[in-house]
Every structure is written in C-alpha cells, then in structure tokens.
Amino acid sequence: MKSGYAYVKETFEKHEKEYQSTQWKRGIEYRKGKTIQRIENPTNIPRARNLGYKAKQGFVTVRARVRKGGMHKVRPKRGRKPRALGVSKYTPGKNLRWIAEERAQRKYPNMEVLNSYKVYSDGKNWYYEVILVDPHHPVIKSDPKINWICEAHQKRRVNRGLTSAGKHARGLNKKGWGSERTRPSIRANQGRGK
Numbered sequence: 001m002k003s004g005y006a007y008v009k010e011t012f013e014k015h016e017k018e019y020q021s022t023q024w025k026r027g028i029e030y031r032k033g034k035t036i037q038r039i040e041n042p043t044n045i046p047r048a049r050n051l052g053y054k055a056k057q058g059f060v061t062v063r064a065r066v067r068k069g070g071m072h073k074v075r076p077k078r079g080r081k082p083r084a085l086g087v088s089k090y091t092p093g094k095n096l097r098w099i100a101e102e103r104a105q106r107k108y109p110n111m112e113v114l115n116s117y118k119v120y121s122d123g124k125n126w127y128y129e130v131i132l133v134d135p136h137h138p139v140i141k142s143d144p145k146i147n148w149i150c151e152a153h154q155k156r157r158v159n160r161g162l163t164s165a166g167k168h169a170r171g172l173n174k175k176g177w178g179s180e181r182t183r184p185s186i187r188a189n190q191g192r193g194k
Helices: 002-015 020-032 046-052 096-107 166-169
Strands: 036-039 059-069 112-121 125-133
Touching: 002 046, 002 112, 020 112, 036 096, 046 125, 096 112, 096 125, 096 166
Parallel strands: none
Antiparallel strands: 036 059, 059 125, 112 125
C-alpha cells in the first residue's frame, strides 16, 4: 500500500504540463506571484523532507523565481572589436539554484538556507523552493538534529557556497583525479580548479 507522499512524488515525476493539469495550474499561480514568495507548506513534501524540512516552528519555505539563460549583459555601444564585445555565451560562475538561494537569504536576513529544490519551469523562468531555518528560534536550538545550523561558523552559509547547490557549483561533488585544484577552494588555487 502506497503512502500519501508516494502519490505526491508521482505528480512531480510525470511532468504533466498539458491543459488543465495540476502543473499547468501551478504555473499560472507561480507567474502571478512575487519573485520571492513565502508559502505555507512545501509543494513537493517528500523532496522537502528528504532535504531536512520539518513541519515545526523555525522552518520557513520560500518559492524563488530566477530567469533562465546565461548572463544578460548590455551590449557596448562602440569602441570594440566584435569578438571583444563580451555579450553572448557568458555565464555566471554559479548555478541558478544557488542564485535563488542567495536571493531568498537576502529577503530573509535572520534565517539560514538549509537546502532547495526545483518545482517548476516554463519558457522564461526556473522556480525553486528554498528551505530556510531560524537559528535563533528556541525550538531549533533544542532539536539535536538541526541545531548544528545555530553554530557561528554556519552564519551566511549560502553566501560562502556551503549549501548543496553551492558545493555543486564549486566542483566539490567530484573527488580524485581531475579535481586536484578544487580544494580547499578554486580561488586558493588561483582559479585553476574545476
């Protein structure tokens, strides 16, 4: 017998976007919402729980919208060779999920980013749900499974690339041959890593 979480998980695995489907209706709601929108409960509950979310005080879920594509750079008006314009095919040194986490952190400066996951995408944007934790909340401080986030060295962890998306962008998911210059950081190796 399947659990309720299994049925929720299936709706995200099928990627149904046809007319009047659940995902289609979600897309309309997401486009009407704000760029950083606080939500009552996670949309993909099994995924959120896998990443550490608990339905208790001190946890907040936020939906963040990030536009697709590389860096949208302004084209210089004059004084360049065409090859030196530096407009197209330039990408930021971080993935868009990390950017979404940083924007959520900026909106809620008293919280710390625990993790995030993708919920939807259309032709223009990616939509991520970011799990935030309040490190000053007494419920979080007294929970032995999450109170590690209250420690001083976890402050602004998303801005230092310590979340899952940050570690992925820094090339820390790879070990061994070919990743000698990614640790302790790419900057420590004069940008020669990854």
